[in-house]
Structures are given as C-alpha cells and as structure tokens.
Amino acid sequence: MAEKRKLAAILVADVVGFSRLASLDEDDTLARFRTVQTDVIIPSVRQHSGRIVKWMGDGALVEFGSVVEAVRCAVEIQDSVKERNADVDDARRMVFRIGVHLGDVIEEEDGDIMGDGVNVAARLEALAAPGAICLSDDAYRFVRSRLEVAVTDLGEAQLKNIAEPMKVYSIEVGAPSRPREVNPTTAKPDEAARPDKPSIAVLPFTNMSGDAEQEYFVDGMVEDIITALSRFDELFVVARNSTFIYKGRAVDVRRVGRELGVRYVLEGSVRKAGERVRITGQLIDAETGAHLWADKYDGRLDDVFALQDEITASVVGILEPTVRKAEIERARRKPAGHIGAYDLYLQALPHLYTIQPDENTIALDLLEQSIALDPNYGPALAHAAWGLVQRVTRAWPPRGADDVAQSVAWARRALAAGGDDAKTVVLGGFALVMLRQDYVVGMEALHRATEINPGSGFVTFIAGCGLMFGDETEAGTTLIERGIALCPKDPNLFVFLATAACGHLFAGEPEAALALAQRSLALNDRTDTIAWVLIAIYDTLGRFDDAKAMARTLLSVAPGVTASHYERVLPMRNPRSRAMVIDALRRAGVPD
Structure with a gap:
C-alpha cells in the first residue's frame, strides 16, 4: 500500500509519571500496565472501531474513523482506569492523560501514521490534567451535541511546534458518556453533529489559472473570508485546518456537509488572465445540494491585498443575508411542535425588516413568544426592542x-x-x-x-x-x-x-x-x-x-x-x- 493522506480522529494516551512508578516497583508497574492494555485499552478500541497504530513505551497511538467513537473510547478508558485505582494506594495509582484531535494524517505502507493530526493529538495529551481528556476545537465540535459529558473550555493554547493557537477543551471524566438521541432512520455513520445555529464551511477555492503563484492569493482570500464570517456570532464557521484538508480534491458538497457537520458550503474558483483575475463563488445548501447564491468578481492584480479585501467584503456582505433567508425558510417549514425560541425569532425577522406597521405587529407577537420560551435570549430581546x-x-x-x-x-x-x-x-x-x-x-x-x-x-x-x-x-x-x-x-x-x-x-x-x-x-x-x-x-x-x-x-x-x-x-x-x-x-x- 502506497502512503496516502486522509482525515482521521487520533487518540494519544500516556501514563502520568510512568518512570516514577517504575522506580518504585518496575515489575509490578509493567504487569499492571500490560493488564490495562489487554483488559481495558484493546477491548475498548476494538469496541469503538478503532485501530491501535502502535504502542509507544507507556502510551498508545490510536486511529478512528469517527471522532465521536474516539471520544467515547477515551472516556471509557479513563472511567475503567479510575475504577481500577479505587483500591490502590495513591503512590501506586496508574493514571492516564489522553488527547483527541480530528485532523489530516499520512498513512505509510506499514500502517504507521504521521503528520499534523498526530502531532496535535500528542500536544493535547501533554496538556491534559492527570485522568482527563483534552480535545481540539475540531474534535469538540463533532461531539458536543452527541455526548453528555461535562466539558471545560480551556481557551486558546499555543501548542509546541504548531503554528497557530488552538482552542482546547477538557472533558471531566466520571460522568457517564451517553449518545445523543438521534432518529435511527435518518442518522448516518459518517454524519457529524450539526450545531443549533447555522453552520458553514468555506472550502479552498480551485486555482484554474495554471499559475502556482495565485495559490497564495486565493488561499489568503479564503482565510480572510473564514475570519470575517467567524465574527458573526449567529454563524458557526468551520476552522481553516478542517476545510483545507479538501484542497486539491474533487468533493461532493453533500458529503462534505455530513463530514464537517455543516448546513452550508461556500466553494469557488480563481482564473487569471494577464494582469486580471476573476473569482467565482457559490453558496450551496449541503443537505439538498441546492445553489443559494452565486456571483463573480473581476479585478486587477496591481494591489493583491486591496483586491483580497474587496472580494472578502463583497462575499461576506452577501452571505450573511443569504444564510439568514435560508434559515428563515427552514424555520417556517418546521412542525409546530418543534418550534423553539430560535425558530420564532427567525420567523419574526422578515416581518420586522419590512418596516411596516401591520408587519411590525406580527413580528413583535412572534418575538414575545420567543422571549417567553427563553427570557434571556439576546437576539429576540434586541429585535423586540428595535421593533418598538x-x-x-x-x-x-x-x-x-x-x-x-x-x-x-x-x-x-x-x-x-x-x-x-x-x-x-x-x-x-x-x-x-x-x-x-x-x-x-x-x-x-x-x-x-x-x-x-x-x-x-x-x-x-x-x-x-x-x-x-x-x-x-x-x-x-x-x-x-x-x-x-x-x-x-x-x-x-x-x-x-x-x-x-x-x-x-x-x-x-x-x-x-x-x-x-x-x-x-x-x-x-x-x-x-x-x-x-x-x-x-x-x-x-x-x-x-x-x-x-x-x-x-x-x-x-x-x-x-x-x-x-x-x-x-x-x-x-x-x-x-x-x-x-x-x-x-x-x-x-x-x-x-
């Protein structure tokens, strides 16, 4: 098998203070570690469809096709180890740190894996408190609606040898890990949990100019769009390091939506001719494949940064109302029994935006219903104030x-x-x-x-x-x-x-x-x-x-x-x- 690049959930586990334990009683420490391997780690990995890539001294590198299963496995391991430590004195307790990340890895011919995905998981393991599990932002996004576990937001961390700071979460082990209730007739094995608010992934734009230098321009513009969209609190925007794994690949937008757990996907292309460049973009409903918006932008490359800023502002300016309109239509189609505060707020918006007295009354009625369901729902309160x-x-x-x-x-x-x-x-x-x-x-x-x-x-x-x-x-x-x-x-x-x-x-x-x-x-x-x-x-x-x-x-x-x-x-x-x-x-x- 030739080496290949793929998206995988990576779990890295390591024993805390293994050298200290071994110095106290090497034979006992090794025996207990092998027991944990055979009785806890191997069965749990197998149960959650993982693959132990290799043992690394007192730790393990494990690969999963699903980040949800990787986190379930991590929680199960930590719970089992905690139970085993109940009757062991403090000095001899064997405690694990675990890091979980969803990222890009390279699988070699012998089955070993390497790359940023592995490196980040290893750095997260080092950050974890003894007995805890650290998740990257990318991993957490997929599991937060699927598992009922106590989570602490640790904020952004600068991981060693990783260029960009990363948001990190810690799972409090001890509470049971239960799957989120899903409809068995519609749930799909490779479908990530979608957040409640509208979610969007901006894919790398395709360079159709044949000019490799334009890659920097296009990638920079896509990063700017991601950053600008991230400022909209009502949008969940997938991070760059998750979307750029699709760079250079022909993709099915609906599959991307399932894999990344998003409702909307923005894709586009760039074509250069002389000193002029044309950027095209299109917003797609990832559930249906329907095109919600498409446009093109032409400009000169005299000032690349000014052109990037201009296109970013134009794209972001149209995406916000386009997504809002799609979300309003989605809320209107919901059965009456499933209408919540957010849906009532969305339904009120088109009436409020007409700035007409009768429509304003309808909007305020809907917003008051939203506030009654959630008295601290800021968007409904603010729009109701604006309505008056x-x-x-x-x-x-x-x-x-x-x-x-x-x-x-x-x-x-x-x-x-x-x-x-x-x-x-x-x-x-x-x-x-x-x-x-x-x-x-x-x-x-x-x-x-x-x-x-x-x-x-x-x-x-x-x-x-x-x-x-x-x-x-x-x-x-x-x-x-x-x-x-x-x-x-x-x-x-x-x-x-x-x-x-x-x-x-x-x-x-x-x-x-x-x-x-x-x-x-x-x-x-x-x-x-x-x-x-x-x-x-x-x-x-x-x-x-x-x-x-x-x-x-x-x-x-x-x-x-x-x-x-x-x-x-x-x-x-x-x-x-x-x-x-x-x-x-x-x-x-x-x-x-």
Missing part, C-alpha cells in the same frame, strides 16, 4: 401603554445577555440612543458592536444610524455609507439612503442629502420617514413649494400626524437638528 423603536419614532399607533419603557427594558436585558453577539449589542444600544434614554450606555454599545463585527452591513448601518442621531454626525454617516456599500441589494436600502441623507443634511450638505433622499423615494414612496427628511432638505434649499408638496404626501401616508408628534418622537440628540426638521414641517403646512 420602529413604532415609537414613526407615525404609527402605539402597541402598548408605554412602548418606550418596554423597549428600554428589552434593550437593557439584551445587552446584559448579548455577550459578543454584535447584532444584539448594536440593537440594544440603538434602542437606548434612538429613544433618547441612555446615551452613555447606548453609544458605547454602538461603538463596541462595530469592533466585534466590522464586516456586517446590518451592524455597520444600525451603528451608524445611532451614532448619527446621537450627534456623532460625521462618524455615523461614514458608517451608514459603508453599510450601503456592504449591502447594496438590501431590501431596506431605502432606509439606509434616507438615513444617510439625514447625516448629510445635519452636516450642512443639503445637495448631497437631496440626491440620497431622492434615491430613497424612488425605492419606497410610502413611508413617512423619507417624507419628513425631504421636507427638511427642500426647506433648507429654499424650495418651499417642493416642501409643501412633500408635506401633502406625508399627510396622505400618515393621516393625522402633527409636527408636535415628531417633535416628541424624532431621535435627534442635537436640539438644533431637531428644530431644523420641526420648523421645516410647520412651514410646509404640517399641522401643529
């Missing part, structure tokens, strides 16, 4: 007795529960700023959200909007326009444009504001927001007839609305900016 901001700051009827107080309460709970979820943080801060309730906490949250995930068009826009209305006009407008660049096809682009127009108006640039406002009006002429923005712009430019015509449009869109109402609810922190709008409304004929 939509109502309060527009000419819409109120939902409850005190929508401002309810929105603020939800926003504070969202910020307390949100952690590092950029959307939760940005919407919590947005509500506090737009309702003029807590500028200190709100503005800090807006800034923090853009630091957590600068690649999200939604986060960028919402943060920019809050900052602009919070009187950081220049910084806010810059972020709003970046949000527009990241989300050029967003269905709410008319809102982005109208808000950008406000920013330019408040900055003393009414001509630039007018161009943006007219683009917004062309996309949606039935919203009161763009009407009052245009009235203020026309008034500033001295186009009073146009302002009066737009006031009539406003009153047809929002019958009975008054200038006094807007004076109470508009979110401008700067009193001069608010007065500019309110005075313009009154001059244009909006009743007081």
Whole structure:
C-alpha cells in the first residue's frame, strides 16, 4: 500500500509519571500496565472501531474513523482506569492523560501514521490534567451535541511546534458518556453533529489559472473570508485546518456537509488572465445540494491585498443575508411542535425588516413568544426592542401603554445577555440612543458592536444610524455609507439612503442629502420617514413649494400626524437638528 493522506480522529494516551512508578516497583508497574492494555485499552478500541497504530513505551497511538467513537473510547478508558485505582494506594495509582484531535494524517505502507493530526493529538495529551481528556476545537465540535459529558473550555493554547493557537477543551471524566438521541432512520455513520445555529464551511477555492503563484492569493482570500464570517456570532464557521484538508480534491458538497457537520458550503474558483483575475463563488445548501447564491468578481492584480479585501467584503456582505433567508425558510417549514425560541425569532425577522406597521405587529407577537420560551435570549430581546423603536419614532399607533419603557427594558436585558453577539449589542444600544434614554450606555454599545463585527452591513448601518442621531454626525454617516456599500441589494436600502441623507443634511450638505433622499423615494414612496427628511432638505434649499408638496404626501401616508408628534418622537440628540426638521414641517403646512 502506497502512503496516502486522509482525515482521521487520533487518540494519544500516556501514563502520568510512568518512570516514577517504575522506580518504585518496575515489575509490578509493567504487569499492571500490560493488564490495562489487554483488559481495558484493546477491548475498548476494538469496541469503538478503532485501530491501535502502535504502542509507544507507556502510551498508545490510536486511529478512528469517527471522532465521536474516539471520544467515547477515551472516556471509557479513563472511567475503567479510575475504577481500577479505587483500591490502590495513591503512590501506586496508574493514571492516564489522553488527547483527541480530528485532523489530516499520512498513512505509510506499514500502517504507521504521521503528520499534523498526530502531532496535535500528542500536544493535547501533554496538556491534559492527570485522568482527563483534552480535545481540539475540531474534535469538540463533532461531539458536543452527541455526548453528555461535562466539558471545560480551556481557551486558546499555543501548542509546541504548531503554528497557530488552538482552542482546547477538557472533558471531566466520571460522568457517564451517553449518545445523543438521534432518529435511527435518518442518522448516518459518517454524519457529524450539526450545531443549533447555522453552520458553514468555506472550502479552498480551485486555482484554474495554471499559475502556482495565485495559490497564495486565493488561499489568503479564503482565510480572510473564514475570519470575517467567524465574527458573526449567529454563524458557526468551520476552522481553516478542517476545510483545507479538501484542497486539491474533487468533493461532493453533500458529503462534505455530513463530514464537517455543516448546513452550508461556500466553494469557488480563481482564473487569471494577464494582469486580471476573476473569482467565482457559490453558496450551496449541503443537505439538498441546492445553489443559494452565486456571483463573480473581476479585478486587477496591481494591489493583491486591496483586491483580497474587496472580494472578502463583497462575499461576506452577501452571505450573511443569504444564510439568514435560508434559515428563515427552514424555520417556517418546521412542525409546530418543534418550534423553539430560535425558530420564532427567525420567523419574526422578515416581518420586522419590512418596516411596516401591520408587519411590525406580527413580528413583535412572534418575538414575545420567543422571549417567553427563553427570557434571556439576546437576539429576540434586541429585535423586540428595535421593533418598538420602529413604532415609537414613526407615525404609527402605539402597541402598548408605554412602548418606550418596554423597549428600554428589552434593550437593557439584551445587552446584559448579548455577550459578543454584535447584532444584539448594536440593537440594544440603538434602542437606548434612538429613544433618547441612555446615551452613555447606548453609544458605547454602538461603538463596541462595530469592533466585534466590522464586516456586517446590518451592524455597520444600525451603528451608524445611532451614532448619527446621537450627534456623532460625521462618524455615523461614514458608517451608514459603508453599510450601503456592504449591502447594496438590501431590501431596506431605502432606509439606509434616507438615513444617510439625514447625516448629510445635519452636516450642512443639503445637495448631497437631496440626491440620497431622492434615491430613497424612488425605492419606497410610502413611508413617512423619507417624507419628513425631504421636507427638511427642500426647506433648507429654499424650495418651499417642493416642501409643501412633500408635506401633502406625508399627510396622505400618515393621516393625522402633527409636527408636535415628531417633535416628541424624532431621535435627534442635537436640539438644533431637531428644530431644523420641526420648523421645516410647520412651514410646509404640517399641522401643529
């Protein structure tokens, strides 16, 4: 058999302090170790379909086709050894460390294996506490939903002779290891457990140019995409060292989805012609093989890093809403008895994003159901707070007795529960700023959200909007326009444009504001927001007839609305900016 490269789960086990034990009683130590070999390790490995590659003095190197079975085997070994030590005095107890990793290995003709997969497992074994099991992030992802074991997150560790830091987990041995309940009619032996949130793998792009130098460019871009997607807390993104094992291989996307435990796979190619390069990408549903999105990007290689950044931003900007749309459809198809807080939250989103009063009511009903199921679910709390901001700051009827107080309460709970979820943080801060309730906490949250995930068009826009209305006009407008660049096809682009127009108006640039406002009006002429923005712009430019015509449009869109109402609810922190709008409304004929 010629040497071959493959993906395998690697277990490395070693006795703690074997030399010390041997120095106390060599014959007894060797005899007890051989007993553990024959009575514990060999039967357990066999039971879990593993292969003992070799014995290494007082340790073992074992290969498995399934990381779930490798971890079950490790837990079983540690439990058995612990039982055997119950009647042995402390000085003579034989205790093992075990490391488990899923990675790329090379199998030689004699059956031995080597490579990074083996090296990482060995380093994890060395990190493990006596009697414990250390798992790499790649191994843990496959077992966390399959085994009921107590796990401690040890954070990132710099393993010896391994280039990149790796997240490490430790299993607390002693609790029983039970398989997760799965449907026997649908479970597949090679299928990894999928996390609850949407999961995606970015495969290495295919170099079709015949130019080996382009490998560095393409691999760098794929790594950038993985890094950028990893900032979206609502996405589970497979690490580079798991996806790059498919480099140079023809793959079945559905099989990749099963092996990596992901719902979505992004793949692509690069083709170079002279000084120009074309990148194509496509997002595929790994369960059905259906194409959800495809596009191409052309550019010059004059500045490789700028081109990488441009393509990464474009791809990430479209992937987030595409995956969100697919997840919403998935939630809609779920049977009523299986709907949870996450599904209700997803179902609410398309109603909330329409920014229409009746749809807003439907969204808030769904979000309140989600919050009832999980009172600390940050995304539902944050979006519910945003839903009430939509109502309060527009000419819409109120939902409850005190929508401002309810929105603020939800926003504070969202910020307390949100952690590092950029959307939760940005919407919590947005509500506090737009309702003029807590500028200190709100503005800090807006800034923090853009630091957590600068690649999200939604986060960028919402943060920019809050900052602009919070009187950081220049910084806010810059972020709003970046949000527009990241989300050029967003269905709410008319809102982005109208808000950008406000920013330019408040900055003393009414001509630039007018161009943006007219683009917004062309996309949606039935919203009161763009009407009052245009009235203020026309008034500033001295186009009073146009302002009066737009006031009539406003009153047809929002019958009975008054200038006094807007004076109470508009979110401008700067009193001069608010007065500019309110005075313009009154001059244009909006009743007081």
